[in-house]
Amino acid sequence: MTILSDNEISYLAREKGMIEPYEPTLVREQDGLKVISYGQSSYGYDMRVADEFLIFSNATCQLVDPKNIDQKAFVRVKNHEVVIPPNSFALAYSIERFKLPPDILGIVLGKSTYARCGIVVNCTPMEPGWEGHLTIEISNTTPVPVKVYADEGVAQAIFFRGLPCRSTYATRNGKYQNQGAEVVLPKS
DSSP states (O other): OEEOOHHHHHHHHHHHOSEESOOSSEEEEETTEEEEEEEEOSSSEEEEBOSEEEEEOTTSOSOOOTTSOOGGGEEEEESSEEEEOTTOEEEEEEEEEEEOOTTEEEEEEEOHHHHTTTEEEEOOOBOTTOEEEEEEEEEEOSSSOEEEETTSEEEEEEEEEOSOOSSOTTTTTOTTTTBOSSOOOOOO
16 A cells, blocks of 8 residues: 555545545645634545534533434534533534545545644544545534634544455445535444
């Protein structure tokens, strides 16, 4: 396996639609204001988080069951910024839509700006053949509230090229294939 450079990521994004919308540079400022960076980096792509969040609340939930998730355990917030309560998490989705070729695997890691504030970003790998908007878990590990900004960078995807696999996410009819621009809760 080899890691993809900015040149390869740019080609796949522009010519094959691997990332849409695609920002070819690392954006650190918008309209004269600093933002948490997003766009193309040397060996990855910093994705943005959309302005819709599902914040977990234990007020109505005594147990989280991934086979039978209680939607009432989440509070929906649509805003440019969101405050994640202490020791809690929010689900969000990427502004970017990804379309992975059959020989590319994407691994998503949190950005250091948020990590230094006690935020952990968790996503599953973007498997070969998977496409859609990525559902992102943003966990606040601190004992105080933490603010997260929409339309700014939240995580970095690193892409690896391997030999074509026998079975892609698409050919297996993966249950999270073609996720739309919305937060997708666990499916059983």
